[in-house]
Amino acid sequence: MTTQLTILAGMIAGLGALLVIREFVPRHPHPIEAARRLTTITRTVPTTTDDGGGLSVGLGRLILRRGGSWSILRIPHRDLALLGMSVSRFLGERGLLALAGLASPTASAVGASLAGWTPPIAVPVAVSLLAATTLSFLPYYTVAQQASRARAEFARAMTCYVDLVALERAGGAGPVQSLEHAATVGDSWVFARLRDELARARYRGTPAWDALRNVGEELRLPQLVKTGDVMRLAGLEGATVYDNLRARAMDMRNELLTHDKAESGVRTERATAPVAVTSIVFLLILATPMALAIG
Numbered sequence: 249m250t251t252q253l254t255i256l257a258g259m260i261a262g263l264g265a266l267l268v269i270r271e272f273v274p275r276h277p278h279p280i281e282a283a284r285r286l287t288t289i290t291r292t293v294p295t296t297t298d299d300g301g302g303l304s305v306g307l308g309r310l311i312l313r314r315g316g317s318w319s320i321l322r323i324p325h326r327d328l329a330l331l332g333m334s335v336s337r338f339l340g341e342r343g344l345l346a347l348a349g350l351a352s353p354t355a356s357a358v359g360a361s362l363a364g365w366t367p368p369i370a371v372p373v374a375v376s377l378l379a380a381t382t383l384s385f386l387p388y389y390t391v392a393q394q395a396s397r398a399r400a401e402f403a404r405a406m407t408c409y410v411d412l413v414a415l416e417r418a419g420g421a422g423p424v425q426s427l428e429h430a431a432t433v434g435d436s437w438v439f440a441r442l443r444d445e446l447a448r449a450r451y452r453g454t455p456a457w458d459a460l461r462n463v464g465e466e467l468r469l470p471q472l473v474k475t476g477d478v479m480r481l482a483g484l485e486g487a488t489v490y491d492n493l494r495a496r497a498m499d500m501r502n503e504l505l506t507h508d509k510a511e512s513g514v515r516t517e518r519a520t521a522p523v524a525v526t527s528i529v530f531l532l533i534l535a536t537p538m539a540l541a542i543g
Contacts, residue, residue: 302337302340303340303344304337304340304341304343304344305334305336305337305340306340307339307340307343307344308334308335308336308337308338308339308340308341308342308343309336309340311339311340311342311343312335312336312339321339322388323335323338323339324338324388324391324392324395326395326466326467326468327391327392327394327395328391329466329467330395330398330399330467330468330469331391331394331395331398333391338387338391341387342384342385342387343384345383345384345386345387346380346381346383346384347380348383349376349378349379349380349381349382349383349384350376350377350379350380351376352376352379353372353375353376353379399468399469401436401438402438402469402471402472403469403471403500403503403504404504405434405436405438405439406438406469406471406472406475406500407497407500407501407504408434409430409431409434409438409439409442409475410471410475410493410496410497410500411493411494411497412429412430412433413426413427413430413475413479413493414489414490414493414494414497415430416429416430417482417489417490417493418490423456423457423479423482423483424450424455424456424483426479427442427446427456427457427460427479428443428446428450428456431443431446442460445459445460445463446459446460455480455483456479456483457475457476457477457479457480457483458476458480459476460472460473460475460476460479461473461476461477461480464476471500474496475493475496478492478493478496
């Protein structure tokens with residue numbers, strides 16, 4: 249027990265000493281980070297704001313302030329921008345999970361010592377480092393899954409949006425008016441995002457189709473990029489794009505239908521194993537009384 253408490257106290261003291269030393273060490277911006285700040289062009293993607301306070305956001309701000317240029321952080325900016333999640337919150341969740349992974353094996357070792365069993369010193373240390381590293385990467389998986397679902401939802405909403413833009417063009421509206429009027433029809437987050445981007449482009453004096461194309465490239469939304477390219481032809485060359493828009497909407501629906509069929513096939517195959525195991529268990533339940541009676 250004394251050994252485990254000593255290890256725990258040493259870890260806390262070492263962490264505190266490290267934080268104190270870092271406060272007195274002068275920090276200079278990394279040359280790459282300084283060059284990026286001087287040469288960065290303002291993007292059309294809105295900068296996410298820190299969503300409130302809280303422990304995770306506060307810890308994330310501290311991590312971002314102290315090690316924002318560290319390559320080990322690997323911040324998925326595109327996925328976070330799509331989800332509207334701030335970088336501070338993402339880093340804060342990583343930090344909290346890492347601290348939880350770092351503390352849980354030590355706490356378990358202390359509990360084991362109180363129960364009368366003292367594990368070797370290397371065991372809780374190795375397990376703590378492994379758990380902290382593993383848990384710190386869990387937000388990457390969560391953000392990637394949420395971004396994948398958001399992109400799928402965006403693709404489905406874009407089929408309706410492209411049809412609405414085509415109807416606006418058929419009614420005699422201009423290219424910019426068609427994009428803006430079609431975005432006011434829906435009330436989902438996709439249409440709200442489109443309205444925000446189009447309004448921002450109007451205030452900046454940027455062509456609406458260029459704004460949509462830039463946002464599509466930034467957030468990895470090919471449907472938005474292709475829609476911007478089609479409307480660019482209408483805006484700059486005066487081309488009739490009604491048929492192109494309807495054909496594009498039909499192609500998008502076919503792509504979604506093909507993806508849904510493939511996904512349903514995969515889920516059906518995954519369901520085969522549980523059904524087989526359930527059938528085997530049911531047959532064993534039926535056969536057990538007869539086997540006992542024969543025996």
